[in-house]
Amino acid sequence: MDKFKLLLSFAQKQQATLGFGLVTLITAGGEQIFSAVVFKCPCSSWNFQYGLVFLLVPALVLLIIGVILNNKAWKLFTGLCSRESECACVCDFRGTCVFGLVCIQIFISAAVAPITWIGVALLNGNYYECARTGLANVTLFGYHPCSGKAQPCRSELHLFPCREFPVTVPPTERDAVMTIIRTESQVIGWLVIASIMTTFLLLTCVARCRSPISHVQLKFWQVYTQKENALLDQYTDEHAQKLAERNLTSFFQKTPPNPIVMPTREEWKQVSSLFYYSKKRQHYSMLQRHVETALCDPRRESTMSDGKAPPAVLDFVDGGGAMP
Incomplete structure (x- = not known):
């Protein structure tokens, strides 16, 4: 084993x-x-x-x-x-x-x-x-x-x-x-x-x-990207199931739907956009960037102007998996 x-x-x-x-x-x-x-x-x-x-x-x-x-x-x-x-x-x-x-x-x-x-x-x-x-x-x-x-x-x-x-x-x-x-x-x-x-x-x-980060941090970044993608699939499946169950329960039982917290359309766009690298802030993905900026401090909402295209060594960040 x-x-x-x-x-x-x-x-x-x-x-x-x-x-x-x-x-x-x-x-x-x-x-x-x-x-x-x-x-x-x-x-x-x-x-x-x-x-x-x-x-x-x-x-x-x-x-x-x-x-x-x-x-x-x-x-x-x-x-x-x-x-x-x-x-x-x-x-x-x-x-x-x-x-x-x-x-x-x-x-x-x-x-x-x-x-x-x-x-x-x-x-x-x-x-x-x-x-x-x-x-x-x-x-x-x-x-x-x-x-x-x-x-x-x-x-x-x-x-x-x-x-x-x-x-x-x-x-x-x-x-x-x-x-x-x-x-x-x-x-x-x-x-x-x-x-x-x-x-x-x-x-x-x-x-x-030309990598702006060290070899050890690069290995950590790769591991983080794999874990985030795996957990994102898991959380997406769980929340989609909860939303479907709530809607079906409300439909068949003729009761008002219980409130469920879901990301807004703009938030989906933020975390779905391509990764932009910033030397000022250390973010390992657009999801982390959104969580630590737009959610913690709305005045610092993440935009494309905050960063630039990632260096070639970080090409794996948006690789994720196969076609969504």
Whole structure:
């Protein structure tokens, strides 16, 4: 039991890392199945378009799904057009910068699955082989696959991915050309993976370097965010049940409803808005900010002018969970 609790504690602490790892594994497995079951190169003039669609369109779909499942995206856009003050803020320079920064953070979080798809697909090579054989006159890395091969190689290149299609090029040369193309695909795949990993490492280092808080406080902040989100779901469920029970009791028994204290619409907006970081006041969430300002001292009600967009290291604050 103690080992199970230790494992559960580790999983909760490494929730983001394990989540990204799970997304990567599912995407890689899905690509392998998709390539084996669905994909079949037409071996015609459509090779390039067909291979490119299978390489990029699923990545675009995964990116869109990643944005849809991002909690911060819905915090940003829900009710944005109906709030005049928010729209006005987005239109000015400062608001545009904050809006753009949040959109970049959303895009980076959602890009894990698409990048994994492209990287694994290039290492596998099937999509690239099909697309590359549709470009008979294109030279990559200063070398064409048909260089030094039989004369019909370029004209029959689009038939090479399909073994059932007869060609006049000798089988050994055909295999050599396909090996070169697969090598190109894998080299590009490793370059993409290495570039993305290096960029991610640099961005992480810069974010940590510019962090206004210490490493230990950052760990505490992450734990607090997880606890607050879990308790918020629990309290929301309990209060929704109480309100529903009161309304149904009043309806069926024909009695006046008992008073229940509930947050106002403006208070819901305050705690639902994106987190704004302030050096003057230490608040770990918009909920805490609202409780310690608007409720304790209404004259200090929390507004966007009190803070600025949070540093990249605090991107997890509005992460919460999946789509609300």
